[in-house]
Amino acid sequence: MKGEKEMTIKQISVFLENKPGKLAEFVEVLRGHGIDMRALSLAEASDFGIARVIVDDPDKTQQVLAEAHFISSVTPVLAVAVSDQPGALYEMLEAMREGSVNIEYTYAFTTRTDKGAYMVFRVADKSIDDAVRLLEKHNIKIVAQDDIYKL
Incomplete structure (x- = not known):
């Protein structure tokens, strides 16, 4: 099994005024x-919003945002390939439930190169390794940071 850093991708959260x-x-x-x-x-909340983004170059993005005076942070998240068939999401969620991994939030995106979708999952830091192990056990493809660069 690959290490946590290899199996997560960098999500950038940016605080924006709600204007x-x-x-x-x-x-x-x-x-x-x-x-x-x-x-x-x-x-969004009443006074501010949080934009969560996955980008092709997170390190450059962090630098650019700091120079432009945006408040941002980097969070490790899991990106998982979801096949385009009924029940595919359920299989992922069931794997997480099996290991009592709590999902804090999730969102999805598609790409122009694949026919499926990708789900981004934020789980508690202590649960990342458990989630990776469970997803791999169920043959669910976890997308690495390098794969995101190529999308």
């Missing part, structure tokens, strides 16, 4: 530096 145009400003910074988003999830 018109703030998401556009954030995306413009990425565009202006040639950073390609692979996935985007947006959660």
Whole structure:
């Protein structure tokens, strides 16, 4: 089994004011530096939002965001390939339940190269290795950071 760092991908969470145009400003910074988003999830509260992104170059993105005065953080998440067939998501979720792995949040994205989708899962840091072990046991493909670069 590969180590945790090899099996997770870097998700960047960016805090945005909950005001018109703030998401556009954030995306413009990425565009202006040639950073390609692979996935985007947006959660909001009354005063701020959190944009969670998977990008082609997370290290460059962190640097660019800091220079542009955005508050951001990097979180290790699991990305899992989901086949395009009924019950595929259930198999993943059942594997996690089997090991009592709690999913904090999840979102999905598709790519132009594959016919399936990818699910991003955030689990507690102490549960990452358990989740990886369970998914591998059930022959569920975990996507590595290098694979994300190639999408």
